[in-house]
Amino acid sequence: MANATTKTYQIAQDLPTPDSQRMTTTQPQSWKAKLAEKIPPQMADEIDTFENQMVLRCQGKIEDKVFAELRLRRGAYGQRYDNGFRHDGEKTQEIAFPHPELTKGPETKWEAPGMQRIKIPYGGLSAEQMEVLADIAEEYSDSILHITTRQDIQLHFLSLEDTPDMHRRLAAVGITVREACGNSVRNVTACPLAGVCRDEAFDVTGYANETANYFLGHRDVQDFGRKFKIAFSGCAQHPCGLTYMHDLGLIAKKRQREGQEEIGFELYVGGGLGAVPHLAKLFDDFVPPEELLPLSQAIARVYARLGEKKNRNKARIKFLVQKLGIDEFRRLVLEERATLENDPEWTQWLQAIPQYSETGRPEPVTAGQVIDLGEDAEAFAQWKATNIYVQRQPGFACVTLNLPLGDLTAQQMRGLADVARRFTPDATRTTVEQNLLLRWVHEPDLPALYLALKALRLHTPGAQTIADVTACPGTDTCKLGIASSRGLAGELRQRLAHKGYQYDEALKDIRVKVSGCFNSCSQHTVAEIGFYGSNRLIDRHRVPHLHLILGGEWSNNAAHYGQSLGVIPTKRVPEVVDFLIDLYLQGKNQGETFSQFVNRIGKKDIKERVQPFTHVPSYAEDPSFYTDWGDAREYTIGDIGIGECAGEVVSLTNFDVARAESLNFEATLLLDGGDMNGNVQQAADKALAAMVKAAQAVLKAQNVDIADDAAVIIRDFRRYFYDTELFFDPFVKGKFASYLFNAYDNRQAPASFDRARQAVEEARLFIEAAYECHSRMMQAGINSPGAFTQWYETRVPVS
Amino acid sequence: MDVERFYLKFFARENAIDETGFIPIFHDWIRLKSLPGTLIDVADYRHVPDGPGIMLISFEINYAMEHGGGQFGLSAQRKLGSDGSHSERIVELAKRTALFGSLLEADSRLNGALTLDGGRFLYAANDRLRLPNTADAFAALQPDLQAAAATLYGDQPFTVKRVENDPRERLTALVETSGPVPIAALAG
Numbered sequence: 001m002a003n004a005t006t007k008t009y010q011i012a013q014d015l016p017t018p019d020s021q022r023m024t025t026t027q028p029q030s031w032k033a034k035l036a037e038k039i040p041p042q043m044a045d046e047i048d049t050f051e052n053q054m055v056l057r058c059q060g061k062i063e064d065k066v067f068a069e070l071r072l073r074r075g076a077y078g079q080r081y082d083n084g085f086r087h088d089g090e091k092t093q094e095i096a097f098p099h100p101e102l103t104k105g106p107e108t109k110w111e112a113p114g115m116q117r118i119k120i121p122y123g124g125l126s127a128e129q130m131e132v133l134a135d136i137a138e139e140y141s142d143s144i145l146h147i148t149t150r151q152d153i154q155l156h157f158l159s160l161e162d163t164p165d166m167h168r169r170l171a172a173v174g175i176t177v178r179e180a181c182g183n184s185v186r187n188v189t190a191c192p193l194a195g196v197c198r199d200e201a202f203d204v205t206g207y208a209n210e211t212a213n214y215f216l217g218h219r220d221v222q223d224f225g226r227k228f229k230i231a232f233s234g235c236a237q238h239p240c241g242l243t244y245m246h247d248l249g250l251i252a253k254k255r256q257r258e259g260q261e262e263i264g265f266e267l268y269v270g271g272g273l274g275a276v277p278h279l280a281k282l283f284d285d286f287v288p289p290e291e292l293l294p295l296s297q298a299i300a301r302v303y304a305r306l307g308e309k310k311n312r313n314k315a316r317i318k319f320l321v322q323k324l325g326i327d328e329f330r331r332l333v334l335e336e337r338a339t340l341e342n343d344p345e346w347t348q349w350l351q352a353i354p355q356y357s358e359t360g361r362p363e364p365v366t367a368g369q370v371i372d373l374g375e376d377a378e379a380f381a382q383w384k385a386t387n388i389y390v391q392r393q394p395g396f397a398c399v400t401l402n403l404p405l406g407d408l409t410a411q412q413m414r415g416l417a418d419v420a421r422r423f424t425p426d427a428t429r430t431t432v433e434q435n436l437l438l439r440w441v442h443e444p445d446l447p448a449l450y451l452a453l454k455a456l457r458l459h460t461p462g463a464q465t466i467a468d469v470t471a472c473p474g475t476d477t478c479k480l481g482i483a484s485s486r487g488l489a490g491e492l493r494q495r496l497a498h499k500g501y502q503y504d505e506a507l508k509d510i511r512v513k514v515s516g517c518f519n520s521c522s523q524h525t526v527a528e529i530g531f532y533g534s535n536r537l538i539d540r541h542r543v544p545h546l547h548l549i550l551g552g553e554w555s556n557n558a559a560h561y562g563q564s565l566g567v568i569p570t571k572r573v574p575e576v577v578d579f580l581i582d583l584y585l586q587g588k589n590q591g592e593t594f595s596q597f598v599n600r601i602g603k604k605d606i607k608e609r610v611q612p613f614t615h616v617p618s619y620a621e622d623p624s625f626y627t628d629w630g631d632a633r634e635y636t637i638g639d640i641g642i643g644e645c646a647g648e649v650v651s652l653t654n655f656d657v658a659r660a661e662s663l664n665f666e667a668t669l670l671l672d673g674g675d676m677n678g679n680v681q682q683a684a685d686k687a688l689a690a691m692v693k694a695a696q697a698v699l700k701a702q703n704v705d706i707a708d709d710a711a712v713i714i715r716d717f718r719r720y721f722y723d724t725e726l727f728f729d730p731f732v733k734g735k736f737a738s739y740l741f742n743a744y745d746n747r748q749a750p751a752s753f754d755r756a757r758q759a760v761e762e763a764r765l766f767i768e769a770a771y772e773c774h775s776r777m778m779q780a781g782i783n784s785p786g787a788f789t790q791w792y793e794t795r796v797p798v799s
Numbered sequence: 800m801d802v803e804r805f806y807l808k809f810f811a812r813e814n815a816i817d818e819t820g821f822i823p824i825f826h827d828w829i830r831l832k833s834l835p836g837t838l839i840d841v842a843d844y845r846h847v848p849d850g851p852g853i854m855l856i857s858f859e860i861n862y863a864m865e866h867g868g869g870q871f872g873l874s875a876q877r878k879l880g881s882d883g884s885h886s887e888r889i890v891e892l893a894k895r896t897a898l899f900g901s902l903l904e905a906d907s908r909l910n911g912a913l914t915l916d917g918g919r920f921l922y923a924a925n926d927r928l929r930l931p932n933t934a935d936a937f938a939a940l941q942p943d944l945q946a947a948a949a950t951l952y953g954d955q956p957f958t959v960k961r962v963e964n965d966p967r968e969r970l971t972a973l974v975e976t977s978g979p980v981p982i983a984a985l986a987g
Contacts, residue, residue: 029928088830095860096837111858113839131967138969139804141923142876143851144844157842159855159878404846411849411867414967432929441879457848476842490846632844751896 031165038172046178047171050074051164058102058110063124068105075117075180076107076163079156079477080639082112089633104160113157115477118170121212122190122232123151123203123430123437124601127417129173130428136166147406149470149523150229150429151189152180156477168689178216185300188212190232191240192429192437195358196391200234201252202263204241206356207292208232208288210349215295215300223304225315229272230296236266239558242432244280245271245526248296255286264288266511269329270321273520277561277665278318281326282637283430289353293346298337302329313587313654313771326504330619358427360396364442365423371447380450386502388446391439397447399438404493405471405486406434408458415456418759427607432523433511434464434470452741466510469493470523474516474533475628475639481516483533483544483570487515489628495574504691505736506585510594511554512577514546518658524549526558533661534567535637537705539619541799543637544570544628547671548610550580550603553595560595563666565607571625572613583609656697659766664692664763671757684751687759692765693739694770698727701777702788714744720788724795727773736769800885804925806969807892809900809982816870820953821853821864824906828855834899836860848904855899860892861901863918873900873915881907889947893920897985914947916982918952921962923969926943932970937961940970948974951973951985 009153036044050070057067084095085106095112102110118133125133133153137145140162141155148154158166167177179185188208196599211230215221230248233241243249250269254261264286271280286294306324308315322328365769373380378402389398401408401416420428420438427439433562439450454461462468469492472478476486492512499505507629524530530549535542545567557797568576569729583606588597598606617626628635665685670679692710695717702720706713721727722737739762751759777783782791822841829838837858839923844851850875861876875896888979900915922932922944930940944959955976960973 009804032930034928062917086829086840089826093830095839096857098837113856113858135927135967139927141846142854142863144847145868157861404848407844407847407850409850409867411968414965455869487843490843493846630822630828631841676877 017507021406030784033166035168035172037731039168040312043176043178044168047164047167048289048536050167054160054164060516064103064108068108069182071104071160071163073184074167074236075119075156075161075177075189076160076271077115077117077181078479079112079114080475080479080481082479083107083112084110084112085639087633087636087638089636092638100242102273114160115473116155116158116163116166116177117148118153118155118175119180119212120151120153120175121188122194122208123192124205124209125436126173127420127426127428128174130420132411134410134417136169137413137608138410140166143410144407145410146342147408147436148188148436149231149406149434149472149521151192151432152187153250153430154286154473160439173276173760176216180750181227183226184228184510185215185218186227186229188215188220188230189241189246189432190245191234191238192431193240193398194232195356196234196389196393196439197234197238197240198390198392199238201254202234203356204232204234204250204252204466204667204762205493206349206353207250207265209356210352211296212347213291214345215296218276218300219302219498220297220298220304224300225307225309226312228300228303228317232265237555237558238556239526239556240432242526242558243268244557244559245273245277245523246280247272248299248454250287250292253286253348262286262288263494265292267295271319271441271523271524272316272318273561274316274384274518277520277525278322279559279561280318281321282728283326283330286676287490289413290347291348293349293472294343295337296331296338298340300561301336301340302332306332311775312465312480313658315516315769318537318726320455321583323630324589336454339725340525347426348516353489358425358440360361361425364444366445366448369448373447373451373500376454379446379459379461383450383459384446384467384502386461386508387463393440394445396439396442397443397446399441399446399453400431401436401438401453401458402463402468403458405462405469406491408436412456412458416458419449419452419456420454431466431648432503433468435468461790462497464509465502465508467496467502467514468491468511469496469511470511470527471521473517473519474514475631478516478521480519481533482535482637483516483689483729484628484630485514485516485522485531485533487631488531488546488570488573491629492574492577498578501581506588507581508553514550518547520785523558524552525638526552526554527562528552528554528598529577530562531568531573536567536569536616538616541619541626542635542778543626543639546570546573548576548596550606562595563603563660563669565610566614566673568613569616570628576610576613577612579613580606599770638670653697653700657694657770657774660690660693660763660767661694663687664760664767667756667760668762671760672797678754680756681751684756684759685747687756687763688743688747690763691766694767695721696738698770698773698777700780702775702785702792704785710744714741720792721773724792726777727768727769729772739763739766800810800927800943801924802885802924802929803879803888804877805889805892806874806876806921806923807889807896808870808872808923809896809915809917810870810872810919811864812916813912815911816909818853818864820909821823821902821913822902823951824903824908825853825855828902833902834944835895853936861894863898864903869914873903875899884943886943886946886950889922890950893935893951894902894986897982901981901983901986915982916979916984917982918955918976918978920974921971921973923971925969927969930970932966932968936970936973940972944974948976951975952980955980 041216056062097111106109142157190208194205229248232250233243250265267287268280269282269283429437469489471485473487475481512526512529513522513524515522515524515532531546534545546563549562553560667683670683825841838858842854851863854863930936948957957976
């Protein structure tokens, strides 16, 4: 095995020209040949093309940057350590891949394990698809299938070499990975209860799937500056679809007009989480189905034309909507809509909508049988109390499978396919809470279903409760991860379930969500208790921390975003969660939700109460604080790499500028209530803190361990970025830097409402200038302290 | 037979052990390059029932102290090709797995809590294209397994039996000797 080689690489060396046919015909049998009749021709062509591109990349005929985008558009992501380096707790070591010269993207080794994202439109899965997913997880991955917060499925630790065959096997059962990543329309999500929900206006399933089909590969969605996410909800009040946090959100609606009932959608645009959360704006309160696609297309075209392309941090549609204002954005879209030539595909699909209608099996599978649960009776009752949703169709229920951290094994998935066939009309869906949902189960079948799930060990109670903790991949596999979100989530899940909180009526509706960085992949911003990864330099060692986010609300369609109360050392987070729960249980008023309680008590007060948990013992006292959950290595940030979210380059500076942006966002919120809300001074202070944070962020290129002391930051910023004119804007020169200096010099002066508002605006411009400065530095190769020193010495000769 | 992907599993004599203890050991092995191959990372799947437990991911092989099928043991999933016949590859993977197992058994941090049975292992073909779960495929596989087992166990008698399982599962065989074999004995 010492001579292990890379198949495509070998072929690329042997062949003078790319020849995907030869790649496969050298083998005695191939998936390509075996599945030829089952794969739609267009999908087959796309996969062949990608396979050819792999060969061309190996021959050096496709640039690595270009190839990275090509594979990302096939959902083939990089994974942590794929730059060929890993910190082992003591030092960074090179991972000795056999062909380190071969890359699949900038600084991304071809042979490094990667991740495959698999789009599941509206979360709908058939049993046949589940079986194939199980097979490929077993053969190409680590036998684990991971459900994501956008109803996708992800496989990890894959070889890029395996992707063409894997894509073929998926295509043969109707699954495409096209545009699972990249700057295009991502998986179109929908409420998993669509069609069975007691509160929906109508079933959005078909609308979601047909929208996904329409935009897949559409010419108007190929030139976005960033990704574009669409979600459908059947109602406005439940969070199953999370429409308010999407680039394009559709909520089903009915209205009466001239005595006739009409169906349509409330259409929202410009929502998003990420570092700077934005609630979507109402674009139109009633879009009839025949206008759904043309209007969405017009939105896509305006976004493609006017959206930011150079600065990826400002390229989501939310920034365009914010910049233009919703009224001007709407005007431009309607103007665009008027110019579109009629496309028959806008309405042809409407005929297919009735085909999405589902019904249950005619009779319960266990009709006439008595299922004796025996010693499982109590556990069944608990499971039934938390995992069952009674459908609006009498006699039927949905069953949520509480998957730990969204994971299940290939064997479980295969077994579940049998269960779905036996108990349902083959109606399974993934959910945004990283679970699976079985629909149309006859209520009398629930005991037998429970036993079937128990045999697969998929019978865990507490679905969609406080113990059903959501986590993004974090430092386990994500290149951007700062903290071990999954390690912590696993720990919290175990502790909360052990205490039985999932059955406590007062607590069970609280959601806990953990992200490894600020990018909100776990949707921590809308959890009642959210966390995202950070770190602090203490005792000359890095200590993993998490921002505590409170004030968010999962119910009411996740329409309230939480804010940071500061950072907690990761190892103290379980204590903090216990503390917050106790605080709530002891102090809540009757009927008061957790987020209402937080708002009544006030974040400032809670922050003070949580303060004792922020203490970190010295390294000598307790080195366990200097490691992360589930990891034995001393913590480091040395493994944070280049993000691959649509090829986005994310550095330490990016992270901290984003944090500055969050701070300024919080300052903005403080001014929401006008000048009488008592938050004016706090808002001004926060705006200054945001600028200081942004200055510190750019200084990290000069000194990665720059202190948190504002005076030191101002001094060094002036020396290295102002005096050298490095921070100067090409047009207004040092104006933005002067905002920081002025705000800092006047920090003791009491702030008026107008002054605070101006400070917030100035901070916004300063942060923007920090992004720009950082981009200029990256382009000039000033991307490390060493490079900075070299540059600085040429500017300021050492005397 | 040209099969690159397959999986072997040696069973632990114990049913339960605190798996947390494997994490620092595997990280140390990566740091110290204690095993041959390109070692990459540790994956923690303790939260998944009957799952892969704690894995050590390498470029060539995924090792796992896992609970697949409800049985605790050490598995190795071979991912990549190299020279040699299928039976030679089986022998090589068995030896590598045995080396992994013997190092683990001997690690003082486990206090002797782990014993792996070297005299019995599962083979699963991780390639449904070339080795589907059929009687014909098993007939083609059996000579390779027998040759590999003969190399591994020498004069000790052994059996190679097909495991009767769901046809959608991987083609699986159980190789078993008549007497106990320490895992370290296979590593040489």
